[in-house]
Amino acid sequence: MSELLSPPGDVVERVFGDGASVAIKFAALLADHGVERGLIGPREVERLWDRHVFNSGVLAELVPQNCRAVDVGSGAGLPGIPLAIARPDLRLTLLEPMARRVAWLQEVVDTLGLDVEVVRGRAEEPEVRRRLGGSDIVTARAVAPLERLAKWCLPLLRPGGQMLALKGASAAEELQRDTAAVAKMGGSRQRVASCGAEVLEVPTTVVVVERDEQVGRRDGGRRRRKDG
Numbered sequence: 159m160s161e162l163l164s165p166p167g168d169v170v171e172r173v174f175g176d177g178a179s180v181a182i183k184f185a186a187l188l189a190d191h192g193v194e195r196g197l198i199g200p201r202e203v204e205r206l207w208d209r210h211v212f213n214s215g216v217l218a219e220l221v222p223q224n225c226r227a228v229d230v231g232s233g234a235g236l237p238g239i240p241l242a243i244a245r246p247d248l249r250l251t252l253l254e255p256m257a258r259r260v261a262w263l264q265e266v267v268d269t270l271g272l273d274v275e276v277v278r279g280r281a282e283e284p285e286v287r288r289r290l291g292g293s294d295i296v297t298a299r300a301v302a303p304l305e306r307l308a309k310w311c312l313p314l315l316r317p318g319g320q321m322l323a324l325k326g327a328s329a330a331e332e333l334q335r336d337t338a339a340v341a342k343m344g345g346s347r348q349r350v351a352s353c354g355a356e357v358l359e360v361p362t363t364v365v366v367v368e369r370d371e372q373v374g375r376r377d378g379g380r381r382r383r384k385d386g
């Protein structure tokens with residue numbers, strides 16, 4: 159294994175537990191094919207672990223046991239694949255509209271033997287909402303600004319479910335800018351959370367937004383008034 163693919167210290171075991179060897183295989187797949195297949199930029203290979211694999215895997219801290227989760231705009235498989243490796247208890251779907259990325263995701267899932275569903279589509283499409291709506295958790299990294307992300311992702315959640323948007327250093331600023339718009343769409347208990355602080359030099363910053371418990375009832379009320 160090249161030095162680039164050697165995970166630093168014991169962090170891989172601490173983040174992935176029994177899945178450590180699978181996480182190492184995923185990093186190797188990304189390093190071998192990610193650049194040539196246009197999934198990650200050439201400069202990303204040298205920071206594959208910290209910036210991508212660990213940064214995604216620690217999200218497991220925020221995800222409840224045995225829940226149904228969707229990773230919107232999974233691309234190379236981030237954060238979805240590391241999350242699936244760290245948390246085999248989840249029922250996870252990777253959602254991605256681009257055919258060649260969907261093909262990559264399916265290959266990775268098959269190669270690593272993960273029990274994960276891959277769906278081609280956009281989060282806002284009615285068919286995707288029908289199929290994946292009612293989820294407990296929706297994750298997304300580098301997909302869209304917060305307001306647009308909430309518009310796409312909140313309808314995929316059950317009332318009380320949570321959107322976890324990996325946002326990096328801009329998280330607090332973005333949240334401040336978009337709080338009112340997100341609240342209008344039924345996003346409540348908005349906050350910035352940090353995960354991986356005990357294992358990573360740079361913890362992952364996540365904007366957490368809960369789907370309002372009232373949204374379903376309010377929508378139902380509106381529909382009934384219109385129909386009547």
Ligand SMILES: C[S@@+](CC[C@H](N)C(=O)[O-])C[C@H]1O[C@@H](n2cnc3c(N)ncnc32)[C@H](O)[C@@H]1O
Nearest residue numbers: 230231232233234236255256280281299300301
């Ligand atoms: C910049 S890439 C990020 C990929 C990955 N999440 C990561 O962090 O490396 C954005 C991804 O979002 C996908 N995407 C864009 N709009 C989307 C939508 N409306 N629904 C689902 N995925 C979308 C794109 O096809 C692309 O793969």
